[in-house]
Amino acid sequence: MVAGTHSRAGNLVLRVLTPLGAAFLLSNFYRSLNAVLSPYLIADLHLTARQLGLLTSIYFFTSAVFQAPLGLLMDRYGPRRVQATLTSVAAIGTLMFALSTDVPVLILARAIMGIGAASALMTSFQAIVLWFPPPRWPQLNGWILAAGGIGGIIASLPTAFILHFTDWHGLMIGATAVTALVAVAVFVFVPEPAAPLRRASLAEQLGGLASVYTDRLFWRLAPVSATAAGCNLAFAGLWSGPWLKDVAGLGPDGIALSLLLLTVLLTVGYVVIGAVSTWLGRRGVSLPQIIGAGIALSILLQLPLLLPTGAGRWVVMVAVGAFGSMGALAYPVLNGHFGPALSGRVSTAMNLFVFVGAFFVQYAVGAVIDLFPQVAPGTYPAIAYQTAFGAMLALELLSWLWFLLPARK
Secondary structure, eight states, X not given: OXXXXXXXXXXXXXXXXXXXXXXXXXXXXXXXXXXXXXXXXXXXXXXXXXXXXXXXXXXXXXXXXXXXXXXXXXXHHHHHHHHHHHHHHHHHHHHHHHHXXXXXXXXXXXXXXXXXXXXXXXXXXXXXXXXXXXXXXXXHHHHHHHHHHHHXXXXXXXXXXXXXXXXXHHHHHHHHHHHHHHHHHHHHHSOOOSSOOXXXXXXXXXXXXXXXXXXXXXXXXXXXXXXXXXXXXXXXXXXXHHHHXXXXXXXXXXXXXXXXXXXXXXXXXXXXXXXXXXXXXXXXXOHHHHHHHHHHHHHHHTGGGGSSSXXXXXXXXXXXXXXXXGGGGHHHHHXXXXXXXXXXXXXXXXXXXHHHHHHHHHHHHHHHHTTSOOSBTTBOOHHHHHHHHHHHHHHHHHHHHHHHHHHHO
């Protein structure tokens, strides 16, 4: 009987998490891709730092804008149909990106990709809430985040290796085909929920969404989690590449290797933090306590970003990698607080903050860097990065202090 139960549970993990994890892998691949593509895009399209920041961050902006309707769609139609449809949309945006050399069209393509990828993590989290018991949520969330980490790994050194044999157009055409296959896999293999989702009226759905946005626990967790995740995504997904080139003095292959190691750390960190959080939870340590301690350590370990030579870059990589998923622990906290019926709206409400934070930080870092004159074409001085990253760390610190205030009360 136990063996049969384990077999059914394993089959459920395979059917639910593998296709949805593959969709999030692609989402994170596209999210991180420009860190490696940036030298090629700058050379081919003559982009400024501000343009590069916009081209990359628009992905987060459209994902953020789509979060509110996404939550309503998820709670009405479930993860299978929503994710299969939006992965197909992502394939359309990817193909547009592959076939264009016009900057406005590329920005539009990235915007469509952002809409298509907006649901990948959220449908996975919703599926975990729908099909698995609450004690397993942090661990299974960590597995899904690790799949995203693998997407980041593929976007680093493996992508740099592929670019020795083709250009970025050919790379994106291949990625389009893979994206279309994943959309089919989600539709075919992911089951419908065992208990049909309640078809609430639009007024009831909006009322549930309002209850999320007026909740005190949500407003305690949302700013610190969104800022931590947004700064993490901004650095790992874009500005780590230019920083390693201009400040640390690395070449394209050295940058790709550093990004590979960063994403390996991220991937391992997702799994380890999920498992450690579950272990600590059984011993009475709450997830908010873990979030607060982890983000504090992350801020301290990112301080080498303020140095003018790139020294201590491996400390930064450990900070971003080992503690990069601390903000994601807010999702199981809030899902447990609100219950499965609101899981889609809760997760997307939080994700709205994450994507807005990532868009704002990615674009703002580029805007600050652009305030300084280039020392060579496409190269900025160390003080530009010190200023931009200093502002980024100050934002993280302020949001962490906000997180501590309700606890003191």
